[in-house]
Amino acid sequence: MAEKKDYKVVGTRPIRHDGVDKVTGRALYGADFQTVGLLHGKVLRSPHAHARIKSIDTSRAEAHPGVRAVVTAKDFPAVEDKIADLGEGAANVKDLQDNVLAGDKALYKGHQVAAVAAIDPHTAEEALELIDVEYEVLPPVIKVLDAMKEDAPLLHEDMHTDEMGEKSEKPSNIAAHFQHKQGDPEKGYAEADVVVEQEYTTETVHQGYIEPHNATALYNPDGQLTIWCSTQGAFAVRGQVSEILQIPVSKVKVVPMEIGGGFGGKINVYIKPIAAMLSMKTGKPVKVLMSRADVFEGTGPTPGSYVRVKMGATNDGRITAAEAYLAFEAGAYPGSPVGAAAFCVFSPYKVENGTVDGYDVVVNKPKTAAYRAPGATNAAFAAETVIDEICEKIGMDPLEFRILNSATEGDIRIDGPPAPRVGFIETVEAAKDHPHYSAPLEGENVGRGVASGYWPNFGMKSSVSINVTADGTISLVEGSTDIGGTRASIAMQAAEVLGIPAESVTPTVADTDSVGYTDVTGGSRTAFATGYAAYEAAQDVKQQMIERAAKLWEVDAGEVQFADGVFSSVNGKEQEIDFKGLAERLDETGGPVVGRGTADPSQPGPSIGLHVVDVEVDPDTGKIQILRYTATQDAGKAIHPSYVEGQIQGGAVQGIGWALNEEYIYNEKGEMTNASFLDYRIPTCLDLPMIDAVIVEVPNPGHPFGVRGVGETPIIAPPAAIANAVYRATGVRLKELPMSPGRVLKAMGKI
Amino acid sequence: MRAFEYVPAKTVAEATSLLAEKGDQAKPLAGGTDLIVMVRENRRQLDRMVDIKDLPETNVLSYSPDTGLELGAAVPCHEIYADGAISAAYPGLIDAAKIIGGTAIQGRASVGGNLCNASPAADTIPPLIVLGAICVIAGPDGSTREVPAEQFCTAPGQTVLENGELLVSFKIPPPPKNSSSFYLRFIPRNEMDIAVVGAGASVVLDDAKTSIVSARISLAAVAPTPLFAEEVSDSLAGKEISDESINAAAEAAQAIASPISDMRGTAEQRTHLVGVLTRRALNGAIQRVKEA
């Protein structure tokens, strides 16, 4: 479908449309929202990882001067215990409600239990101490393998394991088990010259967006609820709040403010329904802001996991069989990304004989949320280091091995359907050809590692409308919150169609009453799917403008053509008018032109990357220093290459953080002990070199410009690439994430 | 956080009396980088903060090769390392001042505050100890007393300061001939962390720079208070500089460390690091003398 290669706007690097607001501090993020008569809410959280809530007495808090309302789970409307389709995904409404305010049990430290609205934040905070909660503390279970044991404390006494529709007899913390199977693994191992099997564990990690969650809600006496907030999806907030509070979606308007990072973590709602409930009780607008500790303890991180991978290969480097066992911590309610992990674990490769088992397991930790390619990083850490071991054993260059085993279009995936086209070999070749891969490594205790990362990407629904302005520009209204420059990449796709500069587009992210339904900014879908909708809307504008030109020249629309931003008549009259010229003459040809486009594309086109890293390991302290980093990735077509590079660089660095130091550290009571940016150690700029991002472009046939989503893939490879590099530097294979200094020292036998 | 009052003191006497009036419900405020966070997070409850950073006595920063350094307790880190002469004379102190928090923290945080916060992991305390710093304390009755840095902290978060007393300044003796100092810590990142273990060392070498005349070693985050490894230090006196003597000191330092396991590191990791960092601190200080 990709129509032509010599684009005028696509592939250039204009200044982003929201740039000036963001470098001058004028851009308004969720917490910046102000309105008259504002009350401030604070949330009381469970101090226990697992406890029955015997009673909550709010009377002392209600009597505190300045307090206007207190809410608990008792204030929720009754809902059925059922899976509701929220348009952007399905969820058990009871679980959603229970996670927002705990009912019978608190299931993790930080679980929201009650909330207060008061005249200022400090008064609200004081009142929290006056809420008396009586808990019966229960034993917590924190680690996935512990939670899977027969005698483990049960989080949900009525939960039974679902095996693709079949329920277990006994209750269990294992919410679900599923399996993918192709061919005959035993036969494959029999053909193998080398078989490697290893076990891996990873700890819970957080997205670590710099902006805490926020919400301001105003409930009017006419039943209309408005919520101003930072979110990855205004419509996702609308859907969840509507279900949780049992209000029709038409009565909920969500106004997306600027958002300070999300990475998957700002889809689920936590304080938004609470702000709404407090506003319902007080009749005033109520603002609720999370603290950083609230964010770590009370919002969804990505799971800790146990992964076992077994792989067989011949001496000439062909994979003959592969198996994976993936057990993921869902957090307090079912729904870990183990499905995506199982899908991705062998996706880059042709595996004719394989089995993948996935387990979704509840533990006394916050309900996990999405985090950039959710699940895939945990899986790739295992599979990509097993492959490294095989390459070492058979003496093959790890890039050659990947080229040899690359899945190609039409190969049967582990879950059954055929694989779509993706530029795996091209990204590996790009890494091979990069000067980094052939540069000599100097010094002691240094090593180089490589790994791949694969992500299927998502399409989903988007809407865009375009208004043509008399000065020849367009205003573009979209529903995708802009977390990393997507106003620009979406505007550029419309500009390309209409032959106008990117600067002639004014993009606006609209509220849920002002734009058609649009799914979350996530799944690497925004530049792809909302860009697709913008393309469609621009096509609609183009067609209408052709008709206007025809009217102007008194010819049939079929006689007008449009190329390079100029309308011209085909039949010898030699009439020409550019987009701007025609825009000035809309009044006389029929009035305003409004274009619309929607998209629900079925071929998002997977993305894949190959990362190369050099590390130095201090053998005395176990500390890993990243010396050099190169990441190649198939972007299909980079609309705005700077922001594609930015996604690759940022994703790689999140992967580096996950590899090196990031983890939730728990004590024996199930309490997170490092809920701050001091002790939850995301990388600082001093921990990193420049990140060389290499864009490979193998167009996605499912998008008019060939776009593939790029956001998620770059986080997948770093932990495995670094582990492989550490092995070269030290001779020791790390099988736990993060590879923090203490773990490295231990693996090296120094402590 | 409960409400408190904020009072800027104009004189040391006013500060001590404002503090004395409220007992343990008042604290002096200098850079505030620890205190404000502790109060905000309800780890400490106060009725009053007494701002002491506009007093001449807490802002003094004067160095002479003859009398040494007088360092006001409220002088922020960045002013210390901006001074070339002080940096040359007390490199171990500068090592620490440059790694407390980030640049923005160093714009406010003071060495005096770091000491009064009495964290076992405080970065500036080992250098104060190995440089032989004396703490000058003003009392509410107008008196002053002096306490060596190694005796100032008594337990995590606890110090020798009595009700109404204020740490005003430090007196650090001039560096002896053929001497230098060094501080380093181990952290998982390259900045913005609390020491898993910290080690400071000062050495005085003979004129040939082949043997140690005297040494002082201090360790952070391996005991309830920053530790002055006095016997280990004394054992180095008169020793020839060699891997053997340095390693022996490192092993002796490991023997006196009594670290705990917490989210920043396990006891065994810390004990291991005491050896590594003691070696590096001593070698670092020796190297500085040799290069001088």
Next chain:
Amino acid sequence: MPKKVHVQTTINGEAVEYLCEPRQSLLEVLRDVLHLTGAKEGCNNGNCGACSVILDGRLVNSCLVLGAELEGKSLETIEGLAEPEQLHPIQDAFLENAALQCGICTPGFIMAAKALLDQNPNPTEHEIRYWLAGNLCRCTGYDKIVRAVQDAAQTTS
């Protein structure tokens, strides 16, 4: 409850007066009292740098300063950086280098970069990284931020 404190100070070159509770941080005062919301709260304990401002010429975290401490002082915030018709060169450099994604850390980084270039107009890459280590960015991987500061140094020096 202790009385509110009356503060007279200078912000971005203009005389400003306000009342605040002693327990309100400078960040709270800027955002909630003065509605200068360019400084952001990311952690509220000095570990992220999103609230960076320049106080009497020194880079500080406004979450670690009390609003009451501002009496007689001079404060620069992100809102004061651009001229009416001209961005500051650091702001331009951030835009041209695509050195921001979500933008929440950007005001803090720009103020920190300004404080750096004010005192060291030609920093090395290592000096830039060391100076900015207290400012966390989770989106960019810092690469383009460091390049933007290098570019701004070229322009301003």
Next chain:
Amino acid sequence: MATIAIPSLMQKLTDGANQVVVEGKTLREVINNLEAAHPGFKDRLCDGDRIRPSISVYIDGVMTREGLHQPIGAEANIHFVPAISGGLASHGKEFS
């Protein structure tokens, strides 16, 4: 006739067969015919009148979102696959 790949955990219902061929012009007809031949499938795949949120359906390699209405071609290959879930979903579809 549509060819259905049977997930390994459902092969108990087909006496171990990993593939079944059934008639049907829509997904609804296909599932009804599958149920008739191998009782138990409908409940495993559907929740009332909808495909279970925990199941994704691929027709000739492309995931369908049209549920039971989905038209089925004469030689279609159908896969029932555990849904990829991530963020919002309790047993949801597709997020990050």
